[in-house]
Amino acid sequence: MTTKTILEGLGDRARRAARWARAHPVKAVAILPTLALAYVLVLIPFTPSIGDIKKAKMEYPTRLISVDGKEIATYKRANRDWVKLDHMSKNVVDALISTEDKRFFEHHGMDFKRTATALVNTLRGDRQGGSTITQQLARNLYPDDIGRAPTITRKIKEAITAAKIEAVYTKQEILETYLNTVPFLYNAYGVEMASRTYFDKPADKLDVVEAATLVGMLKGTSMYNPVLNPERSIERRNTVMAMMVKNGKLDEAKYESLKKRPLGLDFERLPEVAGPAPHLARYLRQWLGEWAERNGYNLYSDGLVVRTTIDSRVQEAANQAVRSQMEKLQGAADARRNALHGNKAIVQAFIRDTPQYRSLREQGRTEADAIAQLQGDAEFMKQMWADKTMLTAGFMAMEPGTGYVRAWVGSRDFQQDQFDHVYQARRQPGSTFKPFVYGAAFEQGISPAQQFLDGPVEVRIDERTVWRPKDVDAPSMQMMTLRDALAQSKNTVTVQLMQQVGPERVARLAQSMGIRQSKLDVVPSLALGTSPVTLKELVASYGTIANSGSYVEPLIVTRIEDRSGRVLQEFSPSTPQSALATDAANTLLDTLRAAIDNGTGIRIRASYKITGDVAGKTGTTQNDTDGWFVLMHPNLVAGAWVGFNDARVTMLHEWGQGAHSALPIVGDVVVAAMRSKAIDAKAQFAAPRNAGMPDPSLLGRVGDWWSSLWGNSSAPPAQPQPDVAVGSQPLPDLPRLPSGEPAPRVPDASIAGTVPQTPTAPEASGSSGSPSILSLGLPGRNPMPPQAGTTPPAPSGSASLPPPPIAIAPRADSPLRQEAARNEAITRGEATVRSEPAIRTEPSTPMQPSTRADSSIRTEPATRSDTAPPVASSTPRVIVVPKSSSGPTTITLGGGASPSGGNSSQSSAVVRDVSKAPDWKPAPSTSSAPPPASPATGSATSSSSSGSSSSSTSSSSTSSSDAPTTSPATGSATSSQ
Secondary structure, three states, X not given: OOHHHHHHHHHHHHHHHHHHHHHOHHHHHHHHHHHHHHXXXXXXXXXXXXXXXXXXXXXXXXXXXXXXXXXXXXXXXXXXXXXXXXXXXXXXXXXXXHHHOOOOOOOOOOOHHHHHHHHHHHHOOOOOOOOOHHHHHHHHHOHHHHOOOOOHHHHHHHHHHHHHHHHHOOHHHHHHHHHHHOEOOOOOEHHHHHHHHHHOOOHHHOOHHHHHHHHHHHHOOOOOOOOOOHHHHHHHHHHHHHHHHHOOOOOHHHHHHHOOOOOXXXXXXXXXXXXXXXXXXXXXXXXXXHHHHHOOOOOOOEOOEEEEOOOHHHHHHHHHHHHHHHHHHHHHHHHHHHHHOOOHHHHHHHHHOOXXXXXXXXXXXXXXXXXXXXXXXHHHHHHHHHHHOOEEEEXXXXXXXXOEEEEEEOOOOOOOOOOOOOOOOOEOOHHHXXXXXXXXXXXXXXOOOOEEEOOOEEEEOOOOEEEOOOOOOOOOOOEEEHHHHHHOOOHHHHHHHHHHHOHHHHHHHHHHHOOOOOOOOOOHHHHHOOOOEOHHHHHHHHHHHHOOOEEOOOEOEEEEEOOOOOEEEEOOOOOOEEOOOHHHHHHHHHHHHHHHHOOOOOHHHHOOOOOOOOEEEEXXXXXXXXXXXXXXXXXXXXXXXXXXXXXXOOOOHHHHOHXXXXXXXXXXXXXXXXXXXXXXOXXXXXXXXXXXXXXXXXXXHHHHHHHHHHOOOOOOOOOOEOOOOOOOOOOOOOOOOOOOOOOOOOOOOOOOOOOOOOOOOOOOOOOOOOOOOEEEOOOOOOOOOOOOOOOOOOOOOEEEOOOOOOOEOOOOOOHHHHXXXXXXXXXXXXXXXXXXXXXXXXXXOOXXXXXXXXXXXXXXXXXXXXXXXXXXXXXXXXXXXXXXXXXXXXXXXXXXXXXXXOEOHHHHOOOOOOOOOOOOOOOOOOOOXXXXXXXXOOOOOOOOOOOOOOXXXXXXXXXXXXXXXXXXXXXXXXXXO
């Protein structure tokens, strides 16, 4: 059926109806009221019920209560302070009735005379409003039910609701409710808040002029705003006083003198009282609103009492710690602003982020014109720089055994920054992610006493690309235990360990331990914290370590009560889920003790004098973009993040490292919690100390010396490990994020072309004196990781190799069995592990430009050196070279002297590719998301883009930073300690 046919049919019906009305005029006139009445009856169910109207008269907000009985937040409809009618100035009531509804005490909700007059004037072209005070109250109380569109339907709904209000309220109650709910701009609702905002006095102190000014705003708050439109406001004020004279409420002589007075404003915008945990209250608002609706309650008027796990003492300490640290560091952050002023590309990028720029572009202005106009606006530029260079932070603390969240600080100031850095912001965790790598290793039976070489590392990504992770300091070229490597946050050792454990195993463990909403890229650089996570996830994961390997979901709400104290629903801690073997978790926790005792977190002991049993980890990402610190105490796990909302703005190395930026926040909170007895300063972890490490006693050292002389024949045999091929099983998909309040996007961490390029550093040439490089395949295992007690290598670059640290009993035909056979051959002296010769990029090789100056990816030409055959696989493994003569097994590291003092020029010998073993392949990206929202935990989070940069290039440059960086294997900027 076409549109033309439909219109013709409607026209025929209209003509038939008109002919019937002309033929039966009496019936036609009689049917109109009937139809109108039927329409009114149909609309009644769509207006507020009598029960809802009764509740509005006795509105009680929902309150959030801390575990120690303190109110931490309230949920109410608006920023208002309800006062009784007899506590308001009589001038306000007289002005309101004289202006808005002079027959207020005579009608029952609708003034038919005024309505008819307004209708006639409107038809004549002079539009007027005919709503009574009761009708206006109905519109203010129920804007969603009634609406504000100027339609007949709205007026009928308004009249129906007004009649219901008149049936429930007295006239005095209607006036009181109206004057407490009417809006006055600047987040002020009700006469009391308006009086404080515009005149800095309570409502009972308002004189005639001030009362008339506020009542005059009701006709149009923006049009008659006394702050922005003072002349128009005075004119309207005088009109109100003239109507008071006409209604007998003001003497005419007095009016003549008052109308000449100025407004006399004492304006100050009053901030809404947010309470000590505003981000947490905002986080819970949506869930509580849905719970109330499901259970027949109103979040804003039924007076619900929500019992939370927040400890007001810890929360207040966290608020103070964040404020104090931000004040200390903001001066340095302001200096960072000056350094950015000269970067034209970044300045223009910041301008393009603003709504003012988008508005100019929508008006048809060119990009250049819009940028030029805004750059010329001094006030705009000042505000833009203030927003971009405002340092901020996030903090969360929870009890590891129960998951009870004890403190939650989303930013430095809720009024300035409502973006929540606890659950909304996803940022790269840097070295705070390393415990997942070590936990996976310990779970496989690797000892914290096992030693690795602290030397330069290469990870081959494909035929043309090599990734070189670095540390802040130059490598020591000494053997280092895993315990010391984690304590000192060594990137080179962590990457070697990652190659031995496998990225998929680490990613799977991280998800089990608590990283359950953020997507993890299963790539080698995941070891250094390149996949963005939330602070909430990270603290929950460390809670798993502190809870002997069992994950407990964070819990915020324990009970909901009605206004009289009757319990409506209770929530208990979730059942612990085994995520990490208990022995491995205890070993990991003890290893992280070393990070506090003599590692990167030593300031906890030195500066904050915390002597109890604690463990933790610092983290700092590329260019000091993010600073992290997480501390574990038997009663509390506390974590902090520090940085800028825009990850293109970075901190300086002197104060941006996690140990300098985030650690002080955690230190202050833990000290305050101990002083207030919120946690027990003498509490101890169950994890034994120095587990898996050599006996530090004199007798133990003698035993170690004896074993080093005669071999460790008395050592118990290593337990066989299960035959699990790393990377053989894909990570399970997690449920998708539920729809909810969208999180603001954080711009990417880098702008292509805005950072100057760093020239490629020379590769190791194999000549004497060149840097030693331990060449690792992707991902493979470190073929011969040294064990504790092994003699450290000489600076020459050669090292003796002990037997493999783990006895593996895989299938006869499995890649692990083949690898074990290779390791045994190396142990017997039948093969040698050598590094690949370094291949420089030829000038004729096409290369893509790097997007970051700190990229440490080397691109090689497809044609390799004559000393090595073409690589058959895009994921080469360790290079194994058969030996023809017996003798000690050695790793030849680049160039440098051999143990015998000769030159290691044999590093250019022909090598054999063993890259075909299918132990690893990149897993497809999976969308990770939280499980369905738990009513009390708030596990359903809004996602936010992280501040990490993304790059698909394979360009070559050397990192001048303290961390390895962007590569095709990572897809994001990597991190340092």
